[in-house]
Amino acid sequence: MNSIISWIGGKKALRNLIYSRFPNYYDRYIEVFGGGGWVLFGKQPDKFEVYNDFNNNLTNMFAVIRDQPLAFIEELGYLPENGRYIFNLYKDIISKQRIEDKYLEDEVKRVRVYFTELQAEEIIEIMRKERIEKQDVKLAVAFFKLIRYSYGSGCKTYGCRPYDVRNAFHMVWDISDRLSNTIIENKDFEALICQYDRPNAFFYCDPPYYETEGMYQVLFTKEDHTRLRDTLANIQGKFLLSYNDCEFIRDIYKDFHIESCSRVNNMALRYDNAAEFPEVLISNYDTQNNERVGKQMGLFDLDFMESEDEENE
CATH class of the missing domain: 3.40.50.150 (Vaccinia Virus protein VP39)
Known part of the structure; x- marks a missing residue:
């Protein structure tokens, strides 16, 4: 493999x-x-x-592929993307190590209005946990695309060569199965x-x-x-x-x-x-x-x- x-x-x-x-x-x-x-x-x-x-970008990517292969594929998308702008966008995401969540704080405020304090804390904890899991998936996919679109896989300069992400779909499932009993550190x-x-x-x-x-x-x-x-x-x-x-x-x-x-x-x-x-x-x-x-x-x-x-x- x-x-x-x-x-x-x-x-x-x-x-x-x-x-x-x-x-x-x-x-x-x-x-x-x-x-x-x-x-x-x-x-x-x-x-x-x-x-x-x-x-940590490597270990997060392989952990997401192992544990959430379908989420990885869904985030990967079904259409090929390529271009210097999208490459620089992924580069910026990886350097910041986060995906901006513009709506979380607004949702938290609404929860505190409509629920009791105890209920609100439980709901907010679940919301934040879901956001963290989605964050890991989004970072994993951004890093994968950054590698694929960069020159020599160096993640620094745009490679000017097209890559169709759909070619990776079957490999995601194979890698996920291969890593099922592997400890990732x-x-x-x-x-x-x-x-x-x-x-x-x-x-x-x-x-x-x-x-x-x-x-x-x-x-x-x-x-x-x-x-x-x-x-x-x-x-x-x-x-x-x-x-x-x-x-x-x-x-x-x-x-x-x-x-x-x-x-x-x-x-x-x-x-x-x-x-x-x-x-x-x-x-x-x-x-x-x-x-x-x-x-x-x-x-x-x-x-x-x-x-x-x-x-x-």
Whole structure:
């Protein structure tokens, strides 16, 4: 299964290789930097699995799709929308993190006039709860459209390419069903790892790559890279970590298993058909001593041929 969105740093191009490096046995799967969910959605569901991301727009969108798929589709609308004005509108909504409700306070005043104080408080509580639920749905759809209408899924600049939202309808139901037993968290990676760590836990981590952090909406500093290393160094379970191949990352993870690999560089593909991006897989266990590992996978054995709409995966 594919994700419903493309996302910066997505792992569609490498996920078959990543799966082959998973531990032979684990009882709980925790995806620490979930992003677009490409690794999660491409594997078989585990009995216990967690999707986490510190970007609350991502976690809200997937939670709404999981719990309120019909509301998401209804809010999505049945006609394609596209244009710079609507893109800037969604961008403004996401930056403010709210949908303006012009009529709520007027309704509250009327309730206080026509009902007793006790009745009014109960009714107002219900009204506000309904508004919050609708707010989550509206923010989720605004974020989804912002991704789809932006260049390279970066949510910053208008992509000037049409997208028919009706293409997403069937995927909403598939994603909702896939996430039905998945825990969705919106936590800092250290707090999440400490919460779910057990001897039988497996953490897959795909953090913002070193010196590319500016491409992401959530701040990730050089100190955060070191803090992630320190956190993973002290866990009871196993971890597999994907990173860009550079001297800094190799140095701070020099005491762990490091395997070189590469993927097609989709952003450069239009200029160079052979463009590749060097990466590393880092773990606290030997990925080669693994029942999942058959022959060594080469670049063109991987499922990397995405559509142009997913050029950043």
